Amino acid sequence: MSGAPAETFRDEELLADVICRLIGQDNQQDCQNVRHIAVGAASPIPATAALLARERGQGRPYVSLLGSRQHTFFTDGARELFDCAGQARIDAFFLSGGQIDGEGNINLVSVGDYDHPKARFPGSFGSTYLYYVVPKVILFRVEHSRRTLVPKVDFISAPGGSPDNVFRPGGPIALVTNRCLFDFDRARRRFRLASVHPGHSVAEVIENTGFDFDRPEHVPLTPAPSTDTLRLLRSTVAPMLAEVYPQFAERVFGVEPPVPSS
Amino acid sequence: MTAIVRTLDEALAPIVDGCMLAVPRESSGVPMAATRALIRRGVKRLHLVTLPTSTLQADLLIGAGCVETLETSAVSLGEFGPAPRFTAAVLAGTIRMRDATCPALHAQFQAAEKGVPFMPLRGLVGSDVLAHRTDWKLVDNPFGNNDPIVLLPALKPDVALFHAPLADRAGNVFVGIQRELIAMAHAAGKTIVTVEKIYDGDMLRDPLLAAGTLPGFYVEAVAVEPRGAWPLPLPDHYAIDGAHIAEYARLAATAEGFADYLQRYVHQRAAVVA
Numbered sequence: 001m002s003g004a005p006a007e008t009f010r011d012e013e014l015l016a017d018v019i020c021r022l023i024g025q026d027n028q029q030d031c032q033n034v035r036h037i038a039v040g041a042a043s044p045i046p047a048t049a050a051l052l053a054r055e056r057g058q059g060r061p062y063v064s065l066l067g068s069r070q071h072t073f074f075t076d077g078a079r080e081l082f083d084c085a086g087q088a089r090i091d092a093f094f095l096s097g098g099q100i101d102g103e104g105n106i107n108l109v110s111v112g113d114y115d116h117p118k119a120r121f122p123g124s125f126g127s128t129y130l131y132y133v134v135p136k137v138i139l140f141r142v143e144h145s146r147r148t149l150v151p152k153v154d155f156i157s158a159p160g161g162s163p164d165n166v167f168r169p170g171g172p173i174a175l176v177t178n179r180c181l182f183d184f185d186r187a188r189r190r191f192r193l194a195s196v197h198p199g200h201s202v203a204e205v206i207e208n209t210g211f212d213f214d215r216p217e218h219v220p221l222t223p224a225p226s227t228d229t230l231r232l233l234r235s236t237v238a239p240m241l242a243e244v245y246p247q248f249a250e251r252v253f254g255v256e257p258p259v260p261s262s
Numbered sequence: 263m264t265a266i267v268r269t270l271d272e273a274l275a276p277i278v279d280g281c282m283l284a285v286p287r288e289s290s291g292v293p294m295a296a297t298r299a300l301i302r303r304g305v306k307r308l309h310l311v312t313l314p315t316s317t318l319q320a321d322l323l324i325g326a327g328c329v330e331t332l333e334t335s336a337v338s339l340g341e342f343g344p345a346p347r348f349t350a351a352v353l354a355g356t357i358r359m360r361d362a363t364c365p366a367l368h369a370q371f372q373a374a375e376k377g378v379p380f381m382p383l384r385g386l387v388g389s390d391v392l393a394h395r396t397d398w399k400l401v402d403n404p405f406g407n408n409d410p411i412v413l414l415p416a417l418k419p420d421v422a423l424f425h426a427p428l429a430d431r432a433g434n435v436f437v438g439i440q441r442e443l444i445a446m447a448h449a450a451g452k453t454i455v456t457v458e459k460i461y462d463g464d465m466l467r468d469p470l471l472a473a474g475t476l477p478g479f480y481v482e483a484v485a486v487e488p489r490g491a492w493p494l495p496l497p498d499h500y501a502i503d504g505a506h507i508a509e510y511a512r513l514a515a516t517a518e519g520f521a522d523y524l525q526r527y528v529h530q531r532a533a534v535v536a
Contacts, residue, residue: 041315042340067289069497077441078287078314079372082365086384108336109361110352114394120352122344123336125315128363128392129385156390157363165408166387246504247341258501 009225011178012045012252013233014197015142017225018181019049020056022138022174023092034091034136036062038081041125044241044248046094046140051237052229061091068244082126085133088169093134095127095172096141099153102211103189104160104172106131106139107153114155124157131158134170139184144177146210161189180205181222182213190214195222266433266484267460270299273483276452277421280330282309284371284419284450288317288340288502290440292494293425293456295487298528301326309333311419313371313446314364318494318510321345322528324357325520333360333417335367342507346514361391366398366414368442373416375448386412421482422450425490427499429457433478434465438498444476452482456490458499 023034037050050063051071065071066081074080084090097106098121108127112118131137141148162168175182175191179200182191193215196202202219225233238253246257274296277283286292297319307330312320314335321337323329325347337348351357366383373381380399386392387400387410403409424443428436435455437443447453453476465471490496493503493510513519 041336042338044341075439075441077439077443077445078290079365079368079442079445082368086365109390114390116355117353120349122338123315123334123361124363124389124391125336126364128389129365129383132385132387156388158385159388162388166410167384245341246502257504 009230010252011142011197012048012248013225013230014222015045015140015176015178016048016052016233017229018176018197018222019046019094019138019140020052020229022176022181023049023053023061023136034061036064036084036090037092038064038066038085038090038134039094040066040081040130042122043094043096043140044245045142046138047241047245048233048237050092051240052233055232055236064090065244070243071240082129085130088133090130090134092136092138093130094138094140095131095158096139097148097153097157099148099150100139100141100175101150101153101160102191102213104139104175104184104191105153105156106158106160107155108157109155111154127158130170131172132162132166132168132170137170137172139172139175140177141175142178144179144205145208149177149208150210160184161186179208185214192216193219195220197222198224265431266478266481267429267431268483268485270296270456270485270487271303273454273456273485274299274303274423276454276482277305277308277423279305280307280309281420282311282418284311284313284422284446285316285319286313286424286440286443286446287315288494289497290443291425291427291437291496292317292319292491293423293487294319294492294494295490296423296425296454296456296485297322301328301524301528304328306330311367311417312337313442314362314367317345318507321347321514324348324351325514326524326528329357331358331360333362333367335362335364339507339511342504342511346511347520350517361394363391367417368445370414370417371442371445371449373414374418375445378416380413380415382411382413384411417449419446419450420452422446422453423455425456425487425496427458427496428461428465429455429481429484430461430463430465430478432464432466433481433484435476435478435481435484436461436465436471436474437476438474440497441474447476447480453480454483454485455481456485456487458486458488458490458496460486
């Protein structure tokens with residue numbers, strides 16, 4: 001995108017811009033061009049990125065936001081998202097985790113022993129299926145700490161990789177946090193530090209990451225969003241978010257929440 | 263013949279203690295007025311199945327002590343954070359968990375609606391979700407060659423309960439594009455629906471309405487409850503009452519606060535009519 005870097009932007013705007021570039025990027029041999037992006041539950045920043053990608057592409061890729069009436073074309077109820085993924089008609093999806101480990105395993109269930117947990121998360125949602133079948137899964141976890149990025153997850157909602165005989169066209173391509181961007185090497189099941197966000201450092205990333213990862217000698221700085229990107233986000237994307245993510249749209253972009261009564 | 267359209271408490275009578283009750287996700291029409299009525303009645307030992315997730319409804323039923331077993335892909339308050347009574351109950355070990363994943367629950371309902379014993383599903387292999395589900399089976403694809411795949415048993419709830427915009431007097435219920443509600447009704451022994459209002463006429467005679475209609479043939483009872491999903495949204499009709507959910511999240515953070523919420527918004531019925 002053209003345009004000089006803007007002077008001020010919010011973390012959420014930077015992360016949406018990073019995710020938007022990942023959607024468009026072709027860094028895995030088995031990933032074709034992205035025709036359809038789906039966004040699941042509790043994913044306001046990925047939703048922002050997906051809508052930004054659609055705006056930049058003038059209506060393509062298609063975007064399906066779970067829970068939306070306005071930004072989806074599904075007419076077969078809640079199951080169509082999963083059926084569509086099974087048909088290989090979803091090219092990119094987003095997953096998070098209460099814990100994520102260095103092999104790309106994600107935990108959306110609990111900390112400690114499953115039968116006597118020390119902490120409980122909401123549950124696995126669709127991850128135990130979508131992580132396997134969607135070609136480009138972008139992991140996102142805003143809180144980058146040793147609590148969230150751990151050596152080994154306590155519960156595998158979905159594994160980062162599978163043995164060769166398991167049907168697995170999909171899996172992780174990257175992990176985005178509030179501090180940095182990691183690429184994921186599927187063959188080696190390992191993250192590599194790809195860039196560090198403005199205002200953060202490699203030393204800080206190492207300090208706050210519970211798993212080992214690869215890194216180049218010189219780690220680039222994540223580019224700031226351009227003025228064009230910020231304009232698109234604030235003027236066009238933000239009002240669309242208010243339907244599914246009213247709290248987020250109000251907090252980040254100052255959009256008034258929809259009126260509850262009809 | 264008993265009329266299909268009944269009062270709320272009459273309609274909910276088949277939801278007896280210990281039954282398996284299926285309910286929809288937040289954006290498909292959650293029967294919150296009915297949920298409050300069940301709590302007032304003091305229903306116990308429910309095996310609650312969410313298709314495929316839940317928010318306030320499951321949290322309220324769990325907090326009020328109505329649930330023995332919870333079969334779900336996830337329970338949270340969405341943008342309003344974790345579901346506090348669900349979290350507390352799992353940590354205290356007071357409910358039995360059957361952790362699932364969204365497409366597995368859809369597949370299990372689809373198996374029941376087809377009258378077959380199981381449905382296969384991709385994914386799952388190597389996860390701890392599968393490891394903790396002794397009722398799910400890993401087999402070798404009989405049509406393949408060294409291709410492990412998981413079989414999920416059909417799920418046949420005793421009762422399916424949801425909220426919809428419209429029903430006619432024959433019990434035909436308009437669900438629009440929320441078509442998993444139709445699978446839910448096909449799979450369940452009985453289906454109970456609350457609706458915003460009654461449609462004067464026969465919805466099956468209008469092809470545009472009929473395409474999004476669950477035939478009354480599958481429906482046990484309908485009760486009219488205007489704003490029956492409040493404080494949750496009813497798509498195309500009203501948005502979520504965010505201020506109320508935020509108040510719930512704050513109160514339900516403690517057992518005392520939750521008891522206060524129940525007293526104000528569930529037991530004192532007048533307060534509910536917003």
